[in-house]
Amino acid sequence: MALIPRLDIAALDAQLVDPLTKGLPFNAPALRLGDIGAQGWNVLEGDVPMPVAVIRQARVEANSAWMAAFTQGNGLVIAPHGKTTMAPYLFDLQIADGAWAITVATVQQMQVCRHFGVCRVLMANQPIGQQAVNACFAALADREFELYCLVDGEEGLRQLAEGAGRAQPPAGNPLRVLVEVGFPGGRTGARTPETALALARKIAATEGLALAGFECFEGLLPAPEAVDELLDVVADLTRQAIAEGLLPSSGPVIISAGGSAFFDRVGERFNAHDFPAPVLRVLRSGCYLTHDCMGYAAAFERICQQTRLTLPPGGLVPALEVWAQVQSVPEARRALLSMGKRDVGFDAGLPIPQYWYRPGSAMEEPQPIPPGYKTAALNDQHCHLELPQGSELQVGDLVGFGIGHPCTTFDRWSLLLAVDEDYNVLKAVKTFF
Secondary structure (H helix, E strand, C coil), X not given: CCCCCCCCHHHHHCCEEXXXXXXXXXXXXXXXXXXXXXXXXXXXXXXXXXXXXEEEHHHHHHHHHHHHHHHHHCCCEECCEHHHCCCHHHHHHHHHCCCCCEEECCHHHHHHHHHCCCCEEEECCCCCCHHHHHHHHHHCXXXXXXXXEEECCXXXXXXXXXXXXXXXXXXXXXXXXXXXXXXXCCCCCECCHHHHHHHHHHHHCXXXXXXXXXXXXXXXXXXXXXXXHHHHHHHHHHHHHHHCCCCCCCCCEEEEECCCCCHHHHHHHHHCCCCCCCEEEEECCCHHHCCCCCHHHHHHHHHHHHCCCCCCCCCCCCCEEEEEEEEEEEECCEEEECCCCCCCCCCCCCCEEEXXXXXXXXXXXXXXXXXXXXXXXXXXXXXXXXXXXXXXCCCCCEEEEECCCCHHHHCCCCEEEEECCCCEXXXXXXXXX
């Protein structure tokens, strides 16, 4: 199994940012990204404007290392969802920890990966329309670049076949295609095993395309038992396609699933199947990198209690926070803070207040916020925070919030700040949404 090389971080470090960038001080000069960590800024001491999104560097490194140990210990490889963060600095961390590929959802995201040197991309989507299809085949002109994409129906396959006719990929570098297996009421994906296998046969016979395997996205299923059934279908189809000789002997046979909330089930079910040829079991989790304190935290607790797989020491911990400042306490039981829907995701639940800090006080570090504090609502630029009776919170205090579903907080920031445990800024993490 060939891994992919580290990225061209020097090119990223050289990019300039200025105070028009959200998260930087208004009077900061134009700076190279690579120089931001040398400015001596501290999030808690008023050096950066509020709100600010921070990544706790030690925690994100520990999460990346934990998942690397998990996959290596359980016969899996990881092609993490780069679309979660769209941050090449974080891609590079995942690649350093053994990522086999980076997973994206769109042609634009694929191009970001290519720009910074990701040489193997799994597009967990079906390219549709001449613009997207042509982009896929144009990328393959670089013989060092491998691209995998999905197909779930006849029309999608027809469009890829026509794209191959317009721009035949170089010999030895076809567009590698995974048949997507779905379920009723789910997202994309062939709805029956018979449809999926018929598509596989046609892909294998199409010039310019190569059948690479089968995959699914199980994240919308309600329970582990339903996930197991879908994963077993994917495994059964893979075994049948191998038996029919549909999969090329020159490359790995891929069997893959999303696995952010159910990565234990992906490992257990795929490992329960024997195949008549070598198979690469590819996990595509992405949210593990920063984790959260809501849905994925609950999913990880279930995994720890139920899985039969080997779990490395430690575990996943929340590494992404959004900090805001108290702007007003207009009522005894309500404060308004400088954070809103434009700053933090709320699709998986309202952010949870976790820490507080009073700049200029005798407090040496942020303190856990006491019971009774709750986010009541978010406006565009304001957070309504319910206070317990006798709350000490006052105007100017800082509150650090935990989040749910990291994807929808990352995409609100073109720049996040990586910090140490004292909230000193170590570097800037640029995103490309």
